[in-house]
Amino acid sequence: MNWKIKEVVLLVVLSVACGVLYLGWSTLWLPISGLVGPVGAEFMFGIWVIASPIVAYIIRKPGAALIAEVAAAAVELLTGSHFGLSALLIGIFQGVGSEIAFAIFRYKKYNVLVLMLSGAFAAVGGLIYDLVANGFGYYTTGILIATLVIRMISGMLLGGLLGKVIVDILALTGALDQYAIKQQHRKKDDNNDFVVRM
Incomplete structure (x- = not known):
């Protein structure tokens, strides 16, 4: 599937913005994890x-979720992440995990449940990395389960659901009219008009 220049530009812009957000969030994570502990800070x-989910929801092409997450993580790294x-x-x-959610539905569904699933799968991917990097002995069974559950819920709400809300608000401004998200909405509207006329 070919990418248009405008899609690549949007992916880069959103990935840079998210990468800067990630850096700020990482900085905020330090004092919060100091207060509530690493597991408590998983929220x-x-x-x-x-x-x-933001980029995949707008562009709706295979690879969009993975590329966006890796690019945002690269920006976080290059801007000085303590991680x-x-x-x-x-x-x-995390990008692979998120991408799997869209691939399961063959890149045809981008509703709130799929977006939240992408956040949950990204959480699983992140935890798999932690286990590979730190070893299975790093977590007790209880801590591992608590970490996974909290991460998945957070991924669903702050990743998938919040991502959808942000994109939907942005779409109302008309800024996304030239992207797949609006083109698919137009097709639905045309089909609904056809049904009403019938």
């Missing part, structure tokens, strides 16, 4: 995967 996780290279590596795992 923040979902913001770190928001690039995937270092792991910011990029976990971004790859």
Whole structure:
């Protein structure tokens, strides 16, 4: 599937914006995890995967979620993330997880459930990276389960759901009229008009 220049430009712009957001969120994570502990701070996780559902929801092409997440993670790394290279590596795992959600539906469904599923799968991908990087002995069983559950909920709400809300608000401004998200809405509107006329 060919990418248009405008889609590539939008992907880059949104990935850079999300990467800067990720850096700020990483900085905020330090004091919060100090207060509530690393597991308690997992409620923040979902913001770190928001690039995937936002870009995939707008562009609606295979690879969009993965590329957006990796690009945003690269921006976070290059702008000075205290997580270092792991910011990029976990971004790859999260991007793959998010991409799987859209692939399951053959890149044809972009409703709120699929977007939330992409956030949940990104959380699973992130935890897989943690296990690969730190080893299975890093977590007790209870901590592992708690981390996974909190991350998945956060990924669904702060990644998928919030991503959808942001894009829907942006779409109301007309800024996304030239992208797949609006073109598919137009097709639905045309079909609804046809049904009404019948």
